[in-house]
Amino acid sequence: MNLKTKTIKIGYIGLSHLGINTAVTTAELGYDVICYDQNIKVIEELKNNSHALKEPFLSELILKNKNRLNFTNELKNLNKCNIVYVSQDIRTNNKNKSDIKSILRLVNKIIKYINKQCLLVIYNQVPPGFTRKIKWPKNQLFYQVETLIFGKAIKRALKPERIILGCSRPNNKINKTLNHYLNSYKAPIIKMSYESAELTKISINLFLISSVIVTNKLSEVSEKIGAKWFDIIPALQLDKRIGKYSYIKPGLGISGGNLERDLENIINITKKYNLDDTLFKIWFKESNNRKNWIFNHLKKLVFKKIKNPNICILGLTYKVNTNSTKNSTSIEIIKKLKNITLSVYDPFAKYNNNNITRYNSSIDAMKKSDVLIVMTPWPEFKKITIKELKNNMRGRIILDPYRVLIEKKLNDKGFKYITLN
Numbered sequence: 001m002n003l004k005t006k007t008i009k010i011g012y013i014g015l016s017h018l019g020i021n022t023a024v025t026t027a028e029l030g031y032d033v034i035c036y037d038q039n040i041k042v043i044e045e046l047k048n049n050s051h052a053l054k055e056p057f058l059s060e061l062i063l064k065n066k067n068r069l070n071f072t073n074e075l076k077n078l079n080k081c082n083i084v085y086v087s088q089d090i091r092t093n094n095k096n097k098s099d100i101k102s103i104l105r106l107v108n109k110i111i112k113y114i115n116k117q118c119l120l121v122i123y124n125q126v127p128p129g130f131t132r133k134i135k136w137p138k139n140q141l142f143y144q145v146e147t148l149i150f151g152k153a154i155k156r157a158l159k160p161e162r163i164i165l166g167c168s169r170p171n172n173k174i175n176k177t178l179n180h181y182l183n184s185y186k187a188p189i190i191k192m193s194y195e196s197a198e199l200t201k202i203s204i205n206l207f208l209i210s211s212v213i214v215t216n217k218l219s220e221v222s223e224k225i226g227a228k229w230f231d232i233i234p235a236l237q238l239d240k241r242i243g244k245y246s247y248i249k250p251g252l253g254i255s256g257g258n259l260e261r262d263l264e265n266i267i268n269i270t271k272k273y274n275l276d277d278t279l280f281k282i283w284f285k286e287s288n289n290r291k292n293w294i295f296n297h298l299k300k301l302v303f304k305k306i307k308n309p310n311i312c313i314l315g316l317t318y319k320v321n322t323n324s325t326k327n328s329t330s331i332e333i334i335k336k337l338k339n340i341t342l343s344v345y346d347p348f349a350k351y352n353n354n355n356i357t358r359y360n361s362s363i364d365a366m367k368k369s370d371v372l373i374v375m376t377p378w379p380e381f382k383k384i385t386i387k388e389l390k391n392n393m394r395g396r397i398i399l400d401p402y403r404v405l406i407e408k409k410l411n412d413k414g415f416k417y418i419t420l421n
Contacts, residue, residue: 011081014088025157027065054323138168151321166197205262211247219250253287257326312369315376316349323348370395
């Protein structure tokens with residue numbers, strides 16, 4: 001570690017998922033980090049490493065770098081920083097609209113405390129035009145695109161594919177202090193205007209959405225014509241124009257909040273400039289239609305045949321390796337099944353609802369169930385045996401969209417096993 005790295009102090013404002021994961025990886029690179037959040041409870045939990053965030057390697061890195069991490073709810077401590085990142089996750093409402101005003105208030109608040117030479121980096125998911133309006137010297141103001149993924153945040157923060165930096169004047173050299181810090185990641189740095197960088201964040205998510213929607217639609221077609229989509233996947237992954245990392249495994253629509261937020265953002269932008277937003281609205285429609293996959297099967301196989309069915313749902317989070325239930329399809333199903341007996345288990349999610357009974361294990365949850373729905377592909381669910389299913393379930397219907405139990409060949413063992421084709 002050289003002297004310059006030791007002398008650079010970096011601040012993160014807002015210690016939700018984005019802020020804390022990036023702050024911790026910055027400390028791992030050898031920098032002293034000031035981590036600010038206005039919520040004193042959040043600060044105390046992080047000091048004690050008893051936070052609620054479930055992210056692989058996060059707790060271990062907090063413990064390892066405790067001497068470099070200064071958790072505080074005192075804004076005056078930011079005055080020591082050379083670089084300050086505004087990293088508070090932006091809240092969205094139930095219509096996926098972002099609360100941009102709260103971030104603007106936060107920015108206006110902190111610029112009263114940071115020193116006049118400080119570099120200010122907007123790291124939130126903001127719409128094009130936001131950064132340029134901030135009243136801070138433009139040669140000290142930047143927008144950086146974040147591409148963290150729930151469940152893989154630490155890994156992606158430590159080893160980004162590239163760093164996308166929005167600048168007032170992209171042709172100018174990056175400030176030496178910021179350049180030194182960014183080069184610590186040993187990734188290509190792509191410079192562009194504020195507006196281009198802000199739109200880049202939205203664009204990345206829209207390309208992901210397009211992959212999800214096309215995959216789900218083709219999987220649906222596959223089911224109708226008797227093809228097997230999972231036979232097709234290897235052929236697509238070997239095509240370099242699509243690739244092995246593409247989103248071509250079928251699912252139940254887009255979820256998690258971030259993709260939906262940027263879909264709502266692009267619809268608002270197209271409206272503002274009188275552009276056709278039909279395509280983006282169709283994506284929303286197709287995603288919502290796909291989320292009915294479980295409910296449609298329940299109507300066909302259960303509600304018409306079983307009176308007062310007992311349904312077990314395994315998994316509440318919208319994906320593995322997170323405790324987030326934001327826009328989770330499981331939660332949407334629970335809200336629809338208001339008058340049904342629901343037994344639920346998830347290893348991390350803390351969600352509760354009046355019409356569910358939470359259990360401490362998958363086996364306890366499935367006891368006397370007529371229907372088992374496996375909604376999140378947690379590794380522990382793969383360990384459920386055929387004997388456990390037969391001994392604990394009352395019925396024999398299993399809906400498993402993500403193919404968690406596919407290898408058990410349950411249709412040959414007396415079960416009605418349904419998965420995405």
